[in-house]
Amino acid sequence: MPGCPECVSACVCSDQIWLVYKGHPMQQFLAAQAASSNSSSPAPPPPPLRSRPTRREPQQSVNKEAAAMADEQQELTRAFSGLGGLGVEETALVSALGRWRKQPEKRASFRRGFPGFFSPAPTASGGAITIERCEDEYVRHLKTEFSRFKNLMVLWAMHPWERDARWAHRALHKHKKHQGSGCILVELACTRSAEELLGARRAYHALYSRSLEEDVAYRLKETEHAGLLVGLVAAYRYEGARVSEDLATEEANAISAKPGNNEVLARVLATRSKPQLRATFRIYREIHGKPLEEDLIAVGGICLQEAVRCLDAPAKYFGEVIAGAFKEGADKQAKAALTRVVVSRSEADMEEIKEAYVKQHGAKLVDAVAKNTHGHYRDALLAMIGK
Amino acid sequence: MATLTVPSSVPAITDDCEQLRKAFQGWGTNEALIISILGHRDAAQRRAIRRAYAETYGEELLRSITDEISGDFERAVILWTLDPAERDAVLANEGAKKWHPGSPVLVEIACARGSGQLFAVRQAYHERFKRSLEEDVAAHVTGAFRKLLVPLVSSYRYEGPEVNTRLAHSEAKILHEKIEHKAYGDDEIIRILTTRSKAQLLATFNHYNDAFGHPITKDLKADPKDEFLKTLRAVIRCFTCPDRYFEKVIRLAIAGTGTDENSLTRIITTRAEVDLKLIKEAYQKRNSVPLERAVAGDTSGDYESMLLALLGKE
Secondary structure: OOOOHHHOOOOOOOHHHOOOOOOOHHHHHHHHHHHHHHHOOEOOOOOOOOOOEOOOOHHHHOOHHHHHHHHHHHHHHHHHHOOOOEOOOHHHHHHHHHHOOOOHHHHHHHHHOOOOOEEEEEOOOOOOOEEEEEOHHHHHHHHHHHHHHHHHHHHHHOOHHHHHHHHHHHHHHOOOOOOHHHHHHHHHHHHOOHHHHHHHHHHHHHHHOOOHHHHHHHHOOOOOOHHHHHHHHOOOOOOOOOOOHHHHHHHHHHHHHOOOOHHHHHHHHHHOOHHHHHHHHHHHHHHHOOOHHHHHHHHOOHHHHHHHHHHHOHHHHHHHHHHHHHOOOOOHHHHHHHHHHHHHHOOOOHHHHHHHHHHHHOOOHHHHHHHHEOHHHHHHHHHHHOO | OOOOOOOOOOOOHHHHHHHHHHHHOOOOOOHHHHHHHHOOOOHHHHHHHHHHHHHHHOOOHHHHHHHHOOHHHHHHHHHHHOOHHHHHHHHHHHHHHOOOOOOOHHHHHHHOOOHHHHHHHHHHHHHHHOOOHHHHHHHHOOHHHHHHHHHHHHOOOOOOOOOOHHHHHHHHHHHHHHHHOOOOOOHHHHHHHHHOOHHHHHHHHHHHHHHHOOOHHHHOOOOOOOHHHHHHHHHHHHHHOHHHHHHHHHHHHHOOOOOOHHHHHHHHHHHOOOOHHHHHHHHHHHHOOOHHHHHHHHOOHHHHHHHHHHOOOO
């Protein structure tokens, strides 16, 4: 283990961190930190939104100065890694900058106390002097966390149509292998109004010299969802409230008759108007006693399931996407989804999303966001979510 | 291109409305007057006339027309007077409800219109029928045709001239392969035909011809009775040579005993402001007879006069 001679007592390398490294050192470190911060009780009233885990080192009372430094390092660690949340705590970073000016040894000990992110690397002069170099993974991680605020602002400034077109393009071209890409397209196609979807398709023409359905069909041609996604993306649904109960019953029966056959369902989902579809889902629930999504889980069509959820109750769907970003072990796509949902829905149905979130998770959305994000990113999100 | 002739000094809209009103009033109808006015106004003028007529007389112009005249003449005048997008919406609605395999109406609307125009048709369809076009097509069309026609009417193709040659080569190869295996309803064929831009498709078909020595439509003639192949050929021809495609439809409508008035009316009213002149030239070339003469020989009365007016007769 990397030696840290002068700061054995002060650095954060308490026993629990030196676990057997199964995964990447950084992930292990983060997991350990998360564990230590979750397992300890919250500190006495800290400055708002920056809770510090209590330190477990037995020497803390012994060396008060060392403890203070450990405290600062914890803050900095937290601020830098966005532990337990998204974004970085810019104010803490800047104040650490100020406090540690002209004290390179403090920075050095911070780096040494951060073993997941910095590892010792011998310099050219024969390994006698080592520096703590940044892990590449950590640099990428930092970039992501720091740029959350930037991404949010850039997206906020764009026209909604351009936003949607860019998300669709990225989903198709960058995240092709990831199953989340299909979900982004389903989200765009099903939660936007007919005019918004048309606008997004126009923007796609202008930006990429291709039509959206062309790219969807081409990029997803080997997968089973190709037909469904092209249909969803090309739809121009009637926007009136007219609903035919007979038709809804007929289609609910048609769907039940062939539960494994996705063609009927794909056709219905891609062409009927939203109020008509909701009637169909309602009747399906009445006939079978459980919602259509549940039956679709069994059949395994994840895109179909997403489509049904988005069309039936978009606010609830968005609430779940947001909650997914806060979960332990959420991946990059899930976290990026937070920005996407808040920016795209802040002027649309944010109120309904807040209500649905409270119902689903028992906590208010603003509280959850405040707890799980940091810095300017957090402030921007809260501003977009509103009171 | 267009055969519609509009007089160089167009009377004021109020005059037109007055004349039309007079044509409807009293015993009988002055059909010649109707033809001489409506048959010589372009889409914008017709729209203005309809608006002014409704404001002045409190009644829709189309309503007056249906009350006063009937039969093929009425259908021709009504279809002609409508806005192009509305007209296509009405035709599409009919085409979907009365669909049978081999029915060409939906294919024509989806492929022989520009991307933006097709979207205008979908919007007009919403307003008029309170449902979406793809909904009705999906509900009334069955089988492999549905897999082809629903994406075809929902497409919003890119309209630019950019062509990816490599892609054209590879997609021509894919088409050839699928056709060789007689997999005419294959997903790939449908994908290419229903999503690629017009310029890209033309490049693909050209490359098909270059690489395999004959046009793609030739390979789709394996079975003359197969309606799906007929539909595929119609799709391709509407893209590559719309004037010859429409010439053929008209030729088949006129030829032999009896006349298919619906097809004749449809083509003439929808193409009079677009490319009816080219269709006339193609007809002359193929049949050695001017189209006006053929139409006059096969139709009569006011219906004939209306069609001839739209064909450009003074």
